[in-house]
Amino acid sequence: MRIYVCVKQVPDTSGVVAVNEDGTLNRASMQTIINPDDLVAMEQALMIKDATGCQVTAVTMGPPPAEGMLRELLAMGADDAILISAREFGGSDTFATSQIIAAAITYTGLNDEDMIFCGRQAIDGDTAQVGPQIAEKLNLPQISYAAEIKKEGNEVTVKRMLEDGYMMIKQQTPCLVTCISDQDSHPRMMSIAGINAAYKKPYTVLDFETLKDEPLIELDKIGLKGSPTNIFVSFTPPLKGIGVMLEGNDKKTTDKLASMLLEKHVI
Amino acid sequence: MDFSLTKEQAMLKKLAAQFAEEELEPVAAEIDETHEFPVENFAKMVKLGFTGIGVKEEYGGTGGGMLEKVIAVSEFAKKCMASAATLSIHLIAPHTIQDFGTEEQKQKYLPRLTKGGELGAFALTEPNAGSDAAGVKTVAVYDEATDEYVINGTKCFISGGARAGVLVIFAMTEPKMGTRGMSAFIIEAGMPGFTYGKIENKMGIRGSETAELVFEDLRVPASNMLGKKNGGFxxxxxxxxxxxxxxxxxxxxxxxxxxxxxxxxxxxxxxxxxxxxxxxxxxxxxxxxxxxxxxxxxxxxxxxxxxxxxxxxxxxxxxxxxxxxxxxxxxxxxxxxxxxxxxxxxxxxxxxxxxxxxxxxxxxxxxxxxxxxxxxxxxxx
Structure with a gap:
């Protein structure tokens, strides 16, 4: 059994956020971190590994420096890592990215008992699209917003969080799950033994030549040119004005509050 | 000349910094206030492998050497000096046993100190022997009948001494010979004749416990002598x-x-x-x-x-x-x-x-x- 964990290197938004003139993020000038939800997905996979001894594979698409992130995931406990990296893939939007990652997983092999874990969404684009799109392209069932995942044989039980409750879902593998963090999910740290092993574990780079003939790859739908999404402008939204304060603890005040909320269609 | 850290050392630095920020910093002020040794944090250090730095993997260690120790200790010290002191001083015991111990001693004690969760301590200082090690008054007398050394004396200002599972201590085996008559021993918590005295109330590093150790007819097997007789200095x-x-x-x-x-x-x-x-x-x-x-x-x-x-x-x-x-x-x-x-x-x-x-x-x-x-x-x- 193997769990692929899809991960993304994102700008550290606690530092300086820089934007290029064309509206895209100036990633080179920013510190990077591993997307927090992806770390949760990795922790979920490692917990299943702890219980079953399965193989955990970290997968990312990005420039060669993304290796540093993958080595950290190997030091956390992943067994192997795959970097999908080529100039032809650069500038891909979620549609193109999911196609390439799906092709990379097909190329590497997806068996009946395998699963793919993703973070719910990345903190840079916040689209939450890549995970579900990978599932669509691989024609796999998908479960999003997973807070707990238990695997028994070829069946997985997932606690799927909703705004006001949760669902318990049983699903046959292979399938794709997107993970969210909750109060109990603390991604483990690297360990020193893990660090010592990180540069000795299997590490594969899949380039354009390797993937271009995969059936899922449509050559006119990858990279910046093949991406249907274009950024026209990026801007910082204006700050909201100061709120309105109502004073008083009588019925008149609460009536006024209720009428204001009704007016704004809040209630 | 290359001043850069290796990739692994850079990752260790990142791990130590993360550990210090997430685990040590939140309790630093509290343990300073309460003077409590952070038992849970030490257990976490063990789990992540910090307590095995500089010890070979065959003895449960996590390898590396002095530079790795410096990297981890200095990152800890940024957020909690007491915890940095705990790690720094703990590592002296396994390193000394690794350097001078017999194969049997290494097999017996190193895994306990590196991954077994036991704290190590190093006890040389005495009330009248600080900078001047020749002033050590603790004596170890050989008992031929039982092949043991009988140790009597008091050690003071011993970091982690009352928490340690395994300690490296020093005693005079030939008191008249000064430093040339001193030997090292490995002792364990709970050995009859080994008790604790005062826990010091310190100005700083208050989350690192500093204890007085008392040896009253403490019997230590001769096989626990570390290195040669009179080679302790x-x-x-x-x-x-x-x-x-x-x-x-x-x-x-x-x-x-x-x-x-x-x-x-x-x-x-x-x-x-x-x-x-x-x-x-x-x-x-x-x-x-x-x-x-x-x-x-x-x-x-x-x-x-x-x-x-x-x-x-x-x-x-x-x-x-x-x-x-x-x-x-x-x-x-x-x-x-x-x-x-x-x-x-x-x-x-x-x-x-x-x-x-x-x-x-x-x-x-x-x-x-x-x-x-x-x-x-x-x-x-």
Whole structure:
């Protein structure tokens, strides 16, 4: 059994956020971190590994420096890592990215008992699209917003969080799950033994030549040119004005509050 | 000459920094207040492999050497000096057993110290034997009938002594011969005749417990002697030389953090209509702090490199410890000064760091002893 964990290197938004003139993020000038939800997905996979001894594979698409992130995931406990990296893939939007990652997983092999874990969404684009799109392209069932995942044989039980409750879902593998963090999910740290092993574990780079003939790859739908999404402008939204304060603890005040909320269609 | 860390060392630095920020910093003020040894955090250090740094993997260690110890200890010291001291001092015991122990001793004790969760301690100091190891009064008398040594005496100021599972201690086997009559032993908590006295109430590093150890007819199997009979002084000096680099790392970490706090505060504190960082007086403070700290770091790294390369490092260990400790006091003092009244308040970490930093000029050899070591080495070249 193997769990692929899809991960993304994102700008550290606690530092300086820089934007290029064309509206895209100036990633080179920013510190990077591993997307927090992806770390949760990795922790979920490692917990299943702890219980079953399965193989955990970290997968990312990005420039060669993304290796540093993958080595950290190997030091956390992943067994192997795959970097999908080529100039032809650069500038891909979620549609193109999911196609390439799906092709990379097909190329590497997806068996009946395998699963793919993703973070719910990345903190840079916040689209939450890549995970579900990978599932669509691989024609796999998908479960999003997973807070707990238990695997028994070829069946997985997932606690799927909703705004006001949760669902318990049983699903046959292979399938794709997107993970969210909750109060109990603390991604483990690297360990020193893990660090010592990180540069000795299997590490594969899949380039354009390797993937271009995969059936899922449509050559006119990858990279910046093949991406249907274009950024026209990026801007910082204006700050909201100061709120309105109502004073008083009588019925008149609460009536006024209720009428204001009704007016704004809040209630 | 390459000053960069290896990829693994850079990852270790990142891990140690994350651990310090997420696990050590949240309890640093509390353990300073309560004087409590953070048992849970030590267990976490064990789990992540910090307690096995510098010990071979075959003995449960996580490999690496002195530079790895310096990296981890200095990152810990940024957020909690007491925890940095705990790790730094713990590692002396497994390193000494690895360096001088028999294969049987290494097999028996190292896994307990590296991954078994037991704290290590090193007990040389006595009420009348601080810098002068020849003053050790603890005696070990051989009992031929049982093939044991019977140990009597008292050790003081022993970091982690009352928490340790495995301790390296020193006793006179030929009292008339001074340092040439001293031997090292490995003892265990719970051995009959081994009890604890006073737990000290200290100025700083209060989350690192400092204990008095009492040996009353403590019977230790002769097989627990570490190294040769009467060879203890050499073992103690080797261990202390290495430990001094660990203290330099503690001093380094607290200085680095003091600079970071001072820079942040100077940028935020507005007086006379502008941040105090715009005042040249403050800028010059920062320049002095940064320059001296960088110099201290490089001397500490150099001493660690000498140790890891198998070269003699006695003089450089003394130099880096003496220099980094003096620098820590200098830097923390200025950082507190930049903070003004706020720095003096208990609510700000600098007040604790100021008290914590002072110990680095005292333990594992005072600044004065280091100057003796350094001057002898330089003048006898």
């Amino acid at each position: 050499k073992i103690a000096m080797k261990a202390l030389n290495a430990a001094r680099i660990g203290v330099a790392a503690q001093a380094q970490g607290v200085a680095d953090e003091a600079i970071a706090l001072a820079v942040q505060y100077a940028g935020e504190r507005v007086q006379f209509g502008k941040p105090i960082a715009a005042l040249q007086g403050i800028q010059w403070y920062i320049a002095d702090m940064a320059t001296k700290t960088e110099a201290a770091r490089n001397l500490t790294y150099y001493a660690a490199w000498l140790a890891d390369s198998g070269k003699d490092f006695m003089c450089e260990a003394a130099m880096c410890k003496y220099n980094a400790a003096e620098n820590a006091r200098f830097v923390v003092n200025l950082a507190l000064q930049i903070h003004g009244g706020y720095g003096y308040m208990h609510d700000y970490p600098l007040e604790r760091m100021y008290r914590d930093a002072k110990i680095t000029e005292i333990y594992e050899g005072t600044a004065e002893v280091h100057k003796v070591v350094i001057s002898r080495a330089v003048m006898n070249k």
